[in-house]
Amino acid sequence: MSLISNLKPGGKHGVPSTENRDPIGFLVAGLNKLAQSDLIDKIGLRKQSEQVVFNVTRTGFKTMTTASRTFAKSGKKGQPGTRPAATAGTGPFDLTPTEDEQMLVDVVSEYAEEVVRPAAFEADKACAAPDELLKSSLEIGLPILGVPEALGGISEERSAMAGTLVAEALAKGDMGLAVATLAPGSVATALGLWGTDAQQQTYLPAFTGEEVPAAALALNEPAVLFDVLSPKTTATKSGDGYLLNGTKSLVARGAEAELFVVGAQLDGKPVLFLVESGAEGMTVEGDPAMGVRAAGMTKLNLEDVKVPADAVLGETDGSTYTECVRLSRLAWCALAIGTAQAVLDYVTPYVKEREAFGEPIAHRQAVAFMVANIAIELQGMRLLTYRAAARAAAGKDFSKEVALARKICADRGMQIGNDGVQLLGGHGFVKEHPVERWYRDLRAIGIMEGTVLV
Incomplete structure (x- = not known):
């Protein structure tokens, strides 16, 4: 039975469900539905006045981050989260994509050509991705590509290969817009890979729901000879939590992000922290660069930002942080x-x-x-x-x-x-x-x- 013939209506994000919960099938079905709708025809070159953008060539912007939602604490503290299983080995060295992966490449490539490429010029000029394009990326399931199926995502196995193919296909349309659309899913993937049960139950429902939050992975810093494995941003113990101090640069869509994964030095080891946008002491300002401008790059300033003890994502010995850098x-x-x-x-x-x-x-x-x-x-x-x-x-x-x-x-x-x-x-x-x-x-x-x- 073919992949398409298995599809049945009723999934999330406008993506039909399947009896076998085929992970690629969700994306394929979503893209098929998108192609049949008039959404693509509606996406054009939007006027700058219709976008929430900033004039980076003159004044830029600087503002306090604000929380547009409250992430209700849930799940069992201290319990390990759900992890996607490793893919089965194929034996000999063979990099030929599977039939499902090739189908995924084909449909995402079409999306990149018909939706992403036409919007690239104006998005680069405005330093922001069009709202319609960002919404359409949610409809095809990009934020939940790396989220385990048990947590409401579409991944039965580790999705590094599928994610690589998707990123390549999107970048063929435009790298900046690819980064803008992939940024929220990167945080969701990080939660699926390293989050505790409490962290996953608290944050992932937002990514698998109807209103997916913007989110950002912040590792870069504006320092000469910057070494990503030795960040200058620091985390110090304070009472029952930590205080974060430092500056992160080139943070995609930071002005609208509601959740950040921030890298900081803790007791001499690089560690990842979950930081909500409403945290006191955190400000964001425009950080336009030479390239990847459509991603809306920003700078994140952290001044005695207090986070709870359970904000640590993964291990504190540097292993989780190092794996994050490699996957990035x-x-x-x-x-x-x-x-x-x-x-x-x-x-x-x-x-x-x-x-x-x-x-x-x-x-x-x-x-x-x-x-x-x-x-x-x-x-x-x-x-x-x-x-x-x-x-x-x-x-x-x-x-x-x-x-x-x-x-x-x-x-x-x-x-x-x-x-x-x-x-x-x-x-x-x-x-x-x-x-x-x-x-x-x-x-x-x-x-x-x-x-x-x-």
Whole structure:
């Protein structure tokens, strides 16, 4: 019986349910429903006056964070949370996506092409994602991709591979908008991987409900020679809780986020903390960057922010934090692959159509070799990233694999962006063509830490 024929109406987020609770089936069904609706036709280039944005080129913004909801404490304190099972091993080295994963890639790619790509230019200019696009990302189930099925999500197994494929497909539309849509799901995934029963029962119902909160993973800091594994933000014990002090930078959609996962140093070890937006002493201000502008990057200032003892997410020995960093780097590798693929797909027909001295510039060896090198390097980036994702999904050590993937994606991704601009010549330097935006986005791969994870 096919995947589609199993679908029955009545699921959450407009996604039909299945008798077998097939995880990919939820996404496929949701996307099919979205494609049949008039939502895509309604999503266009919105005027800046209709968006809640800030003018980053002049004044930016700075404001106290406010809580738009109260997360009611629930669950059993001290009890371990529900964890997704590791994927079954496939034996020989094989990175071919499964049938369900390939179907997921196809439908998300269509969504990225028809919804994300058309909105990218205005979103980059406004430094904010359109509300309609963010809502449509909720309807296709992105926030619950990494949440265990037992907690209301769609993941029966660890979703690192599926998450990698989704991030790559979305980034092919636009990296900034991909980050904006994936940020809430990254926090939900972190809760599914490391949260206690009380934390999961308190926060995850909001992500699996109708009104999904914006949420952010804050690991970056505005420091010279910043080492993500040794954050300058500190957590000190105070009574029955902790006081957080420091500054986190490049926090996606921080102005609207209702829940943060913040990295801080506790007794010499990096630790993750859950911080609600209403916490006293926390302020957020605009932090626009060279690239990934559509994600609405912000800076988070923490001044004696009091959090309870049960705000610690995962272990306090640094192991949870380190795994979070690795899964985040894996996500950024996937984003680099998607954006680099967009560059290749754009420059290939361009060099065949652009003529100089009476013939297409693709006839020049220097041009042809440059395009070929982009394809070669892109394939290497993809293979190393998929390998790391497959090991992460299987619950195996993937530290070496993700280190290699991040190295090649940071170096070669940036070179691919540069070559894309070079191949277009003067056209590569103007905003009439999207290559200059992709170049700016690809520069972020070797700098960004946290923000998204798979």
